[in-house]
Amino acid sequence: MFFFALIVILVFSFSFSMDQQAARELIAGILWVAFAFTGIIGLGKSFSAELQNDCLEYLQMSPAPKGAIYLGKVAANLLFIVTAEVILFPMFVIFFNLDVVEDLPVLLLIFFLATLGLSTVGTLFSAMTVQIRAREVMLPILLLPLAVPVMIAAVEATRGALNGNPLALYRHWIELLVVFDVVFTVVSFWVVELILDS
Amino acid sequence: MSGLYVRWGAVAVVAVLLVLLAYRHYERNVASLTPEEVLAERPDRVVRMTGLVRGGTLRGDLAVGRVRFDLAGQRETLSIHYQGPSQENLRELKTLVLVGRWDPAARIFQAHDIASVSNYGFVFGAYLVGLVPLAFFLFTMERKVGLLYNEIKGSKLYEPEWLDDVVTR
Amino acid sequence: MLNTIIRKLQRYKGWFGAAGGLCLGLGLYYGLVASPPDYYQGEVVRIMYVHVPLAHTSLLAYTVLFLGSLWYLWTRDPVVDNLCHAAAGLSVFFTAVALITGSIWAKPTWNTWWTWDARLVSFAVLFLILAGYLMLRTFIDDPEREARYAAVLAIVGFIDLPIVHFSVEWWRTLHQPLSISMRGVSISKEILIPLVLMGIGFSILFVYMLIVRTQMLYLSSLLNAKKGRLLSQVHLAKVEP
Numbered sequence: 001m002f003f004f005a006l007i008v009i010l011v012f013s014f015s016f017s018m019d020q021q022a023a024r025e026l027i028a029g030i031l032w033v034a035f036a037f038t039g040i041i042g043l044g045k046s047f048s049a050e051l052q053n054d055c056l057e058y059l060q061m062s063p064a065p066k067g068a069i070y071l072g073k074v075a076a077n078l079l080f081i082v083t084a085e086v087i088l089f090p091m092f093v094i095f096f097n098l099d100v101v102e103d104l105p106v107l108l109l110i111f112f113l114a115t116l117g118l119s120t121v122g123t124l125f126s127a128m129t130v131q132i133r134a135r136e137v138m139l140p141i142l143l144l145p146l147a148v149p150v151m152i153a154a155v156e157a158t159r160g161a162l163n164g165n166p167l168a169l170y171r172h173w174i175e176l177l178v179v180f181d182v183v184f185t186v187v188s189f190w191v192v193e194l195i196l197d198s
Numbered sequence: 199m200s201g202l203y204v205r206w207g208a209v210a211v212v213a214v215l216l217v218l219l220a221y222r223h224y225e226r227n228v229a230s231l232t233p234e235e236v237l238a239e240r241p242d243r244v245v246r247m248t249g250l251v252r253g254g255t256l257r258g259d260l261a262v263g264r265v266r267f268d269l270a271g272q273r274e275t276l277s278i279h280y281q282g283p284s285q286e287n288l289r290e291l292k293t294l295v296l297v298g299r300w301d302p303a304a305r306i307f308q309a310h311d312i313a314s315v316s317n318y319g320f321v322f323g324a325y326l327v328g329l330v331p332l333a334f335f336l337f338t339m340e341r342k343v344g345l346l347y348n349e350i351k352g353s354k355l356y357e358p359e360w361l362d363d364v365v366t367r
Numbered sequence: 368m369l370n371t372i373i374r375k376l377q378r379y380k381g382w383f384g385a386a387g388g389l390c391l392g393l394g395l396y397y398g399l400v401a402s403p404p405d406y407y408q409g410e411v412v413r414i415m416y417v418h419v420p421l422a423h424t425s426l427l428a429y430t431v432l433f434l435g436s437l438w439y440l441w442t443r444d445p446v447v448d449n450l451c452h453a454a455a456g457l458s459v460f461f462t463a464v465a466l467i468t469g470s471i472w473a474k475p476t477w478n479t480w481w482t483w484d485a486r487l488v489s490f491a492v493l494f495l496i497l498a499g500y501l502m503l504r505t506f507i508d509d510p511e512r513e514a515r516y517a518a519v520l521a522i523v524g525f526i527d528l529p530i531v532h533f534s535v536e537w538w539r540t541l542h543q544p545l546s547i548s549m550r551g552v553s554i555s556k557e558i559l560i561p562l563v564l565m566g567i568g569f570s571i572l573f574v575y576m577l578i579v580r581t582q583m584l585y586l587s588s589l590l591n592a593k594k595g596r597l598l599s600q601v602h603l604a605k606v607e608p
Contacts, residue, residue, distance in 0.1 A: 121523070124519075124523070128503075128516050128519070128520070131512070132503070132506045132507045132516075133506045133507075133508075134506050138499075138502065138503060138506060141498075141499045141502060142499045142503065142520065144495075145492050145495035145496045145499060145524075146496065146523065146524060146527045148488075148492050148531050148534070148535075149527070149530045149531050149533075149534035152534045152535065152538050153534060156538065172537065173537075176530075176533070176534055176537075179530070180530055183526065183530070184523075184526075184527075187522075187523060187526055188523070191519045191522065191523065194440065194515050194518075194519050195515070195516065195519060318410060320411055320414065320471050320472070320474065320475050321399075321410055321411060321413045321414055323471050324414040324417055324418065324468045324471040324472060325399075325414075325417055327464060327467050327468055327471065328417040328418070328421055328464055328468050329417070331460075331464060332460075332464070332572075335460060335576075336576055336579070339576065339579045339580050339583050340579055342583050342587075343579060343582050343583045343586060346583065346586035346587055346590055347586060349590060350586060350589060350590055350593065
């Protein structure tokens with residue numbers, strides 16, 4: 001997962017040879033494409049560990065509420081993906097020669113919120129696709145259209161933060177991320193009963 | 199099944215009639231010539247001609263409705279005497295459809311009306327894309343229903359009596 | 368209850384088809400012949416009479432899919448699942464046709480086949496969600512599980528759609544104002560009559576198509592059950608009188 005993201009960064013830096021001005025415009029998009037694909041790899045694996053020895057059956061039979069299992073998975077995915085992002089981001093800074101010191105807290109907040117948004121929907125679909133055929137194909141096909149708002153908001157907010165704009169100019173994107181996270185945490189918590197119930 | 203084909207045959211006949219009517223309408227009200235075709239054919243009747251008003255050639259009083267200008271096609275340019283209702287469409291560098299008569303002796307096109315530019319191709323394409331697949335889709339669905347029903351009737355595993363109500367044929 | 372509704376609808380479905388066809392025919396007459404060309408757009412404005420109703424019908428189909436999915440999760444009736452499947456297939460069809468006709472309309476009016484307008488992007492996302500829905504259904508063997516997962520996906524996607532629309536609207540309108548929007552077209556009576564007629568016609572036709580497609584999917588699942596491929600207890604219990 002980590003090395004995959006590293007390769008994505010390298011491929012992007014080869015395919016766009018750019019100065020710092022162009023980098024500021026494009027970097028947010030590149031960053032989030034790399035993070036989203038990394039996240040999808042991580043999300044796809046989140047239930048596949050249970051496939052061996054029928055662990056998924058036992059997990060579904062366990063008396064614990066399904067919502068709790070789901071939230072645990074979301075927390076684990078969130079932790080892994082955010083960790084990967086925090087390790088990868090300094091490499092972006094080095095490769096693309098960025099200047100980010102004063103906006104670091106806002107960037108971390110954006111990373112956290114957007115990754116939470118990807119994880120809530122992604123974990124739900126991961127639980128769904130792990131039990132069907134062609135699971136590696138179906139997870140991105142289902143997840144990416146639904147994650148369009150997250151991607152747009154994350155890219156726009158990150159671009160604002162990297163350009164050093166005042167927070168008021170891109171605050172509504174962060175609010176949109178919060179709304180998405182709250183809505184889909186609640187909805188997924190409710191519907192995951194229907195997916196992990198066999 | 200035969201009723202299905204009769205019904206859809208009627209739909210197809212209606213569609214063909216509509217296309218024929220549309221073609222007649224096109225011939226009469228839409229088709230237009232280019233300046234090159236007018237020069238080559240010298241039509242002795244009222245024709246429609248499409249072209250671009252050359253910049254800087256518009257002279258005359260628009261409010262009265264007597265204007266002279268040059269209309270450019272791909273290669274040729276014709277001079278136009280326009281006498282007719284005042285139209286806001288008549289501006290320089292604008293594509294127009296003129297209705298009028300070609301005067302080969304004076305090499306002047308006497309126009310008496312301006313029609314709107316026909317881009318029926320887009321309209322025709324949109325309606326074609328919108329309606330033909332719809333009809334085809336519906337037809338295949340109905341056909342599939344008929345085939346499935348026959349197949350279910352044919353396979354005599356069990357015959358619940360309410361199935362006849364569900365599928366009225 | 369459902370079976371009585373379906374029986375009633377089956378018996379009178381021809382009327383739906385006839386009424387839809389009549390409305391569409393009248394709408395076509397008003398739209399193509401009786402209504403005047405638009406002052407700015409010329410004849411191209413007639414595309415609106417087929418494009419806008421198609422787009423509305425695709426949204427109607429997705430609303431039916433959403434409500435049907437809730438209904439399925441409540442009753443777990445396989446016929447309702449067939450209804451959802453039918454609504455999804457119709458919705459993806461109408462969305463695709465609306466996108467193509469919109470593209471044909473955009474070329475002469477905006478001078479481009481595609482622009483990143485909020486409505487266009489929302490419809491493209493809707494198309495992708497529905498295509499994913501139909502793909503998901505093909506990859507699951509157990510019909511009960513297929514119905515359940517599909518219903519969950521439809522509900523989540525329906526909740527997502529307004530968020531997509533708002534985000535794309537912010538994204539674009541903060542950058543550049545739209546050149547021409549639908550609000551710029553003044554709605555007069557000559558325009559409204561064919562628009563409403565075509566809208567009603569397509570909606571009724573959608574109901575008719577929904578009945579036919581539900582019937583088709585129901586019969587094919589019934590055939591599967593008869594051939595012994597499908598061993599779902601629910602279907603077998605349904606067939607007992």
